[in-house]
Amino acid sequence: MAGSDQQQTALGWALRSARESRELTLRQVAELMGRKASDSGLISRWESGTRRPKAADVALLIEVLEIDGGDAAHLMDLANGANSGEPWLAGSPPERRQQLNQLLAAERTATEITHIAPLILPGVLQTRDVIRNQMVEANVPEDEVDERVITRIGRRDVVTRPDPAHLAVFLGEAAIRTVNGGRRIWADQLRYLLEMAELPNIDLHHVPFAAGWSPLQIGGFILIESTEAPPIVSLDLHGRGVMLKSGEDVELYRRQVEAVREKAIDPAATTKLIAQVLAELEQE
16 A cells, blocks of 8 residues: 555656646646636645546646656556556546557567457558558547558557567467458558568467467457566557556466467468468459
8 A cells, every 4th residue: 555655646746747847727737638627626636645546637637738758658657556567447548648658668678579369460560551441440530540540550660670579479360361441452461461471570370260269269469578678468448458567467468378379370371371361362
């Protein structure tokens, strides 16, 4: 409990410091957050450490106070109890943006990324057309589509930079065979996937339908490991994101990876399947 109290106090001090550096009153901050002016008292209690704000409230404060970079990441760590290993569930748009920022920061120092992908190719391996098609089909607001496409394409740097992370991807067969965006777009996607598979730091494995049950069927996740930061697990749950950092959670997902690996086919057989599906599309 003492550690939690210290986090709450540190969070309050950091929020107050950020507000005062921008020369804003409590009332002004409340208005920027879309709250009533009388809610300035609640914000004051957040700053004093006598009441803990929700992670979604902190994410919104980060946005209205225009806090970015490491300062924003530190505030979200304090808000979601990262130091105590509590899961971080992000539901509101501001909180999802902050969680994405933490994910991008983790990828920048990553040495090993393991992606369990039962139904959809990992974003880092998707073509621009497939990314855009997914955004449109998912009813992403039109004015956000271009920015999201650019962000996802930018994440490729993690595997193409001079000192890239090693990427191990375990694909469900459905992730390869499901045509996303039409035959032409999907054929281009499979060609790009074969190109990426030639990189020495990328290993693609597929789990065939005939392999039977494995943790792959429970759902996808990303395990990111680094020599500079603790490992994290990221899950996407239909508009909500979950980030796990506790040693117990990370170890559980490492075991899930190994269970999937036992049912997976090696990279050579995987690229052969991708080439076969591509040939079928081209014939059609």
